[in-house]
Amino acid sequence: MRRALLAIAFALVLSGCGTFTRPVDVLDVKRDATHRPSYAGLPIRSGQIILTESPEATSFAFALIPDRFYNFTHAGIVALEDGEAWVYEASGELATLPTHSRLLDNVTGAVHRRPFFEYISPNLYAEIFDPPDGVDGEKVAAFARARFADKTPFDAYFRWEDHQALFCTELVELSLRAGGGAPREPGGVRFQPSLDQALGWLGVRRDQAFPAGVYEDDSRFVAALGQFPSRVNAHAYFAAKRELYRRFHHPDQRLGFIFTMKGTGEIHLREEIADFVVNASHLFDAWSPAPEPHGPEIIAGVRAFADRTFGPAPD
Amino acid sequence: MSRPWVLTAFLLGCAACVSIPVGVRSTFADAEPHENDYLRARSDAPSPRGFLEQPKDAGVDAATATDDGGAP
Numbered sequence: 001m002r003r004a005l006l007a008i009a010f011a012l013v014l015s016g017c018g019t020f021t022r023p024v025d026v027l028d029v030k031r032d033a034t035h036r037p038s039y040a041g042l043p044i045r046s047g048q049i050i051l052t053e054s055p056e057a058t059s060f061a062f063a064l065i066p067d068r069f070y071n072f073t074h075a076g077i078v079a080l081e082d083g084e085a086w087v088y089e090a091s092g093e094l095a096t097l098p099t100h101s102r103l104l105d106n107v108t109g110a111v112h113r114r115p116f117f118e119y120i121s122p123n124l125y126a127e128i129f130d131p132p133d134g135v136d137g138e139k140v141a142a143f144a145r146a147r148f149a150d151k152t153p154f155d156a157y158f159r160w161e162d163h164q165a166l167f168c169t170e171l172v173e174l175s176l177r178a179g180g181g182a183p184r185e186p187g188g189v190r191f192q193p194s195l196d197q198a199l200g201w202l203g204v205r206r207d208q209a210f211p212a213g214v215y216e217d218d219s220r221f222v223a224a225l226g227q228f229p230s231r232v233n234a235h236a237y238f239a240a241k242r243e244l245y246r247r248f249h250h251p252d253q254r255l256g257f258i259f260t261m262k263g264t265g266e267i268h269l270r271e272e273i274a275d276f277v278v279n280a281s282h283l284f285d286a287w288s289p290a291p292e293p294h295g296p297e298i299i300a301g302v303r304a305f306a307d308r309t310f311g312p313a314p315d
Numbered sequence: 316m317s318r319p320w321v322l323t324a325f326l327l328g329c330a331a332c333v334s335i336p337v338g339v340r341s342t343f344a345d346a347e348p349h350e351n352d353y354l355r356a357r358s359d360a361p362s363p364r365g366f367l368e369q370p371k372d373a374g375v376d377a378a379t380a381t382d383d384g385g386a387p
Contacts, residue, residue, distance in 0.1 A: 101334040194342045201339045247353040254342050257354040261343040265333045272356035279363040287369045301367045309360045313353040 024120050027224040028231050035222065039085040039116070042223050047137020047179055048078040048130055049172060049215045050087055052123040053226075053234075057259055057269045060241065062211070064195055067188040069245040070213025071238040075172045078116070078128060079141035085116035088144035090171040092154035094266065103265040104202055109154030111147040111171060125226035125234045129217055135179040143178035144171060158204050160186050169210040186210040194254040218294060231293040233281045239302035240280035244273065247306070247313045276309050 026042065029035075035043035051072040053059060059073035076089030092109025100106050120126045131137055147166065155165035163174065177183055186208040199206045228234040244258060259267040269277075280302045284291055291297050307313075346352040 098333045103333050103335075106333065197338055197342050201336060244354065250351075250353060252351050253353060254344075254346070254350075256343045257346050257352050259343060260345075261335075261340070263333070263335070265335060267343070270354075272360075273354060276356065276360075282363045283367050285363075286365070287367075297370075305361070305363065305366055308366070309356055310354055311357060 022121055022227060024117055024225050025227070027226065027228065027234075028221075029223045030221055039080060039083070042085075042128075044078060044080050044085045044116070044128075044222075045130075045137055046079045046081075047135065047140035047175075048128050048222060049176075050076045050078050050089075050119075050126055050128050051212050051216060052076070052120065053125045053238075054122070055124050057267045060244065060258060060269060060273075061255075061267060063241050063245055064192070064248055065189055065199070066209040066211045067190040069242045070211040071216055071235075071241075072127070072212045074123075075168050075212035075215055076119070077141060077144040077172060077175050079145060087114050087116055087119040088112070088141070088148055088171070088175075089114070089119070090147075090152070090154050090166045090168050092156050094264075098264055102203060104156040104204070106265075107154070107156035109156070111144070111152045111154075111166060113145070113148045120225055123226060124237070125224070125228055127216070127224045128222040129215060130220040130222055131176060131179065132181055132220070135176060135181045137179060140175045140179035140181075143175040147171060147174075158210070160205075160208065160210060167210070169212055169214070172212075172215065173210070184214065187214070190249060192249050192253070193251055194256075195248075198255055228281065229285075230290065232284050232287075232290045232298070235293040236283055236298050236302060237277060237281040239299045240277040240306070242299065243280075243303055243306045244277075246303075246315070247310070250313070276306065279309075280305055 026040075029042060031037075031043070038044050052074045053072055054074060062073045063069065074089065074091070076087045079086045079088060088111060090109070090111045092107040094103075095106045095108065098106040131140060152171075153165045155162070155167045155170065158167045158170075159165070160170060163170065166174070173184055187210065189207060189209050196206060224231045224234070226234065228237065247253065248258065255261075255267075258270060258273050260270060261267050283301050283305055284298065346355055
């Protein structure tokens with residue numbers, strides 16, 4: 001049943017219907033003396049970082065850009081306010097009817113404040129992490145809240161050097177710094193000719209990236225939620241994306257091998273790629289006990305599955 | 316009554332359509348048969364069910380694929 005739901009999610013996205021909500025399951029929760037339930041049975045605290053994975057094709061495109069592979073494609077800040085949990089995050093949407101010739105000029109957005117479960121629901125998966133030691137979570141949340149209050153716009157061009165408009169990890173990074181966190185700078189981009197051509201057309205920076213996954217730290221894991229049956233399914237899915245990243249970065253590969261593009265500039269995953277990702281997420285369903293979510297057999301097993309699905313590809 | 320407005324909106328939308336250079340359209344084009352495509356699914360792509368046997372002793376060295384996909 002769960003597999004059917006995930007397949008339907010991909011089918012809906014492939015058909016261009018990307019916004020819909022589904023029930024959210026809690027898949028894993030950390031419980032100890034410092035992680036007591038505070039909201040819906042979860043140890044939610046202000047200043048925690050929430051990383052999400054959307055079912056949209058853009059999440060696969062973002063993953064190709066950095067100089068190494070990262071899980072997750074979007075990040076936000078959790079806040080507990082009067083007993084209710086909220087997520088502050090910076091995001092934008094492409095206009096249904098584009099009126100500008102430059103694609104990203106048709107993207108509008110802002111810093112949003114969304115109810116916790118409502119925010120997670122359209123996503124495939126989410127994990128929550130404590131902020132680094134010594135960071136004041138209330139100050140982190142206060143910074144994000146202030147950017148929502150002053151209606152800070154979304155930065156579709158991902159300009160780290162300009163904080164007048166914010167992209168998702170820019171909001172998270174500046175919030176953590178406001179709470180006393182050590183600064184983190186953008187990382188590098190791995191050059192690939194086809195990707196470089198697309199980034200040049202979009203007008204985004206081609207020399208730096210700030211992926212959401214830089215904030216994934218399993219030692220600070222708090223909870224996992226989403227549409228997958230388990231964390232293992234979710235991390236097998238990430239391993240499939242990692243394998244696409246590995247295969248794509250050969251210089252003779254093209255974006256058309258992974259995506260199709262409409263006249264509006266919207267991209268969609270090719271059906272065989274979506275099939276591979278969904279199938280890979282189920283490779284370990286019969287294992288008992290299940291492997292650890294970060295177990296090396298997941299990446300190795302998915303790579304073997306890719307070799308049989310697509311044929312071998314050198315490193 | 317509303318149809319002329321729908322048509323007008325559609326035509327305006329097309330007139331202001333996103334500009335996509337030929338080179339970008341080409342890089343998103345379907346793979347040609349002669350291209351070295353590491354992401355083209357084989358006609359005999361396997362099912363995930365039973366593809367990986369669980370090792371008797373947990374550990375990556377013991378995880379093996381059940382066909383010629385190669386040991387991880």
